[in-house]
Amino acid sequence: MIEFRDIHYSIGDKAIIKGVSFLIPEGDSLIIMGHSGSGKSTMLRLILGLAKPDRGDILVDGRSIIGIHEKEMQEIRKRIGMVFQDGALFDSLTVGENVGYYLLEHTKMKYHEIEGKVREMLQFVGLKEEIIDRLPDQLSGGMQRRVAIGRALLSTDPRIMLYDEPTTGLDPEMVFQIIRLIKRLNSEKNVTSIVVTHQIADAFEISDKFIIVDDGEIAFNGNVDEMRESKDSRVVDFLKPFRDSIANVKAREFC
Amino acid sequence: MKLIEVFAGWIKAFAYESQRLFYFSLKMIASLFGRPFYASETLEQMYLIGVGSLFFVMLTGISAGQAMAVQFSNELADFGSKGYLGRVMAIAIIRELGPVLAGLMVAARVASGITAELGSMKSSNQIDALIAFGINPVKKLAAPRLIALIIMVPVLTILCDVISLLGGWIIAIFIAHITSTTYWVAVKERLIFGNLFIGLAKPVVFALIIAFISCYKGFTAEGGTKGVGKATTDSVVLTSITILVSNFVVTKVVFSLIKGYL
Numbered sequence: 001m002i003e004f005r006d007i008h009y010s011i012g013d014k015a016i017i018k019g020v021s022f023l024i025p026e027g028d029s030l031i032i033m034g035h036s037g038s039g040k041s042t043m044l045r046l047i048l049g050l051a052k053p054d055r056g057d058i059l060v061d062g063r064s065i066i067g068i069h070e071k072e073m074q075e076i077r078k079r080i081g082m083v084f085q086d087g088a089l090f091d092s093l094t095v096g097e098n099v100g101y102y103l104l105e106h107t108k109m110k111y112h113e114i115e116g117k118v119r120e121m122l123q124f125v126g127l128k129e130e131i132i133d134r135l136p137d138q139l140s141g142g143m144q145r146r147v148a149i150g151r152a153l154l155s156t157d158p159r160i161m162l163y164d165e166p167t168t169g170l171d172p173e174m175v176f177q178i179i180r181l182i183k184r185l186n187s188e189k190n191v192t193s194i195v196v197t198h199q200i201a202d203a204f205e206i207s208d209k210f211i212i213v214d215d216g217e218i219a220f221n222g223n224v225d226e227m228r229e230s231k232d233s234r235v236v237d238f239l240k241p242f243r244d245s246i247a248n249v250k251a252r253e254f255c
Numbered sequence: 256m257k258l259i260e261v262f263a264g265w266i267k268a269f270a271y272e273s274q275r276l277f278y279f280s281l282k283m284i285a286s287l288f289g290r291p292f293y294a295s296e297t298l299e300q301m302y303l304i305g306v307g308s309l310f311f312v313m314l315t316g317i318s319a320g321q322a323m324a325v326q327f328s329n330e331l332a333d334f335g336s337k338g339y340l341g342r343v344m345a346i347a348i349i350r351e352l353g354p355v356l357a358g359l360m361v362a363a364r365v366a367s368g369i370t371a372e373l374g375s376m377k378s379s380n381q382i383d384a385l386i387a388f389g390i391n392p393v394k395k396l397a398a399p400r401l402i403a404l405i406i407m408v409p410v411l412t413i414l415c416d417v418i419s420l421l422g423g424w425i426i427a428i429f430i431a432h433i434t435s436t437t438y439w440v441a442v443k444e445r446l447i448f449g450n451l452f453i454g455l456a457k458p459v460v461f462a463l464i465i466a467f468i469s470c471y472k473g474f475t476a477e478g479g480t481k482g483v484g485k486a487t488t489d490s491v492v493l494t495s496i497t498i499l500v501s502n503f504v505v506t507k508v509v510f511s512l513i514k515g516y517l
Contacts, residue, residue, distance in 0.1 A: 088380035
């Protein structure tokens with residue numbers, strides 16, 4: 001469960017998030033959409049404690065993360081898996097070292113045991129084991145995202161998954177595979193997930209709970225039917241280029 | 256009025272940046288204590304900094320040593336004191352030339368590398384990824400570089416001193432026409448505690464300057480590739496200037512502390 005309560009966040013004099021509140025129950029998925037620079041990714045950074053809000057409260061599984069000690073925050077981060085924009089793989093490490101990074105750093109597991117878990121994880125995210133010794137820049141964009149998802153999953157066995165633009169810049173086949181993987185994770189592992197994206201067609205595939213962020217404020221919070229019927233000019237403006245996509249989608253149950 | 260406002264803005268920005276650098280430096284020092292210790296990363300950095308800079312330090316050291324020996328021997332010849340060449344060379348190299356030359360070479364080569372690497376990691380979210388995985392990025396990335404620099408800059412300085420004195424020795428024999436014994440005995444006369452202390456205190460200070468500024472600039476780089484490029488340039492310029500300014504300050508401070516040993 002994740003809850004934002006009247007969160008305000010600014011960098012210098014510029015307000016990035018302006019009084020945002022929302023709640024995601026355990027096991028649910030939420031899509032956060034909005035134009036570039038609207039504050040979507042910042043919300044994920046706030047959940048991870050990578051940025052501190054000026055005002056308001058953030059609750060993760062019912063517990064406030066504001067003002068807590070860094071060590072306590074680390075414990076909370078262990079329940080959160082984050083897939084950063086473009087993967088954020090460690091470019092000097094191999095795929096295997098990236099995926100097994102958390103285990104290498106934080107456990108006393110033997111190398112061959114970690115390698116076994118890494119190979120299992122690569123299979124789970126739909127990658128061939130033979131790429132284990134490759135460097136990230138030898139992989140395609142889609143493969144990098146899947147390695148990043150594998151790294152997040154093997155790192156912490158998360159109850160919450162955060163995805164920052166997981167399908168941006170990928171070809172349709174790769175987008176399809178990443179979306180399928182996210183949906184599979186939601187159903188098989190019952191994780192609470194937040195997907196930040198500005199690609200509406202992909203968003204509809206993952207969940208029917210949406211937030212549209214406009215200039216640091218929530219312009220919309222609801223499902224696809226409510227979105228279609230919204231008269232808010234900010235929502236109408238944002239959805240204008242995607243009118244056809246929305247017309248073809250009906251509210252539905254997602255795993 | 257506007258000029259004053261602009262000037263005040265600069266002062267404010269400088270004070271703010273200095274404050275952030277100071278706090279970051281304290282964080283780096285604090286990160287040296289307590290587990291985990293990243294021994295393999297530290298050894299890797301020692302290799303990259305030490306072995307990687309060795310050729311440049313040696314090349315500049317021998318060239319500068321020879322150039323200085325030519326100048327000094329000409330001047331000393333006017334007073335019939337060419338026998339003092341080794342003495343003058345030892346003081347100039349051990350106290351000033353060796354530390355500054357090695358410091359500037361490491362600053363040019365290593366500070367740029369550190370800032371570029373850390374800046375790229377920052378802009379590609381790799382540093383945030385480390386935090387997300389429960390790793391203290393300052394301890395993981397900055398502390399090994401700080402330790403490696405504190406060890407390797409003095410080592411490179413000693414090697415620079417030795418090679419510069421050897422360069423001076425070549426000039427002493429073939430151009431100044433003084434004997435090896437005269438040169439090395441004169442050098443040995445000035446290998447005293449005070450000179451050696453000042454010659455080894457400076458590289459430690461320079462190592463701290465290079466580590467603090469280059470890591471800070473890398474960790475705070477913003478604005479993508481362009482921002483990393485700017486941070487890298489700033490890092491090299493700032494470390495070089497700070498080394499030259501602090502060289503004077505350290506010289507004055509150490510001179511007043513150990514006057515009796517010089």
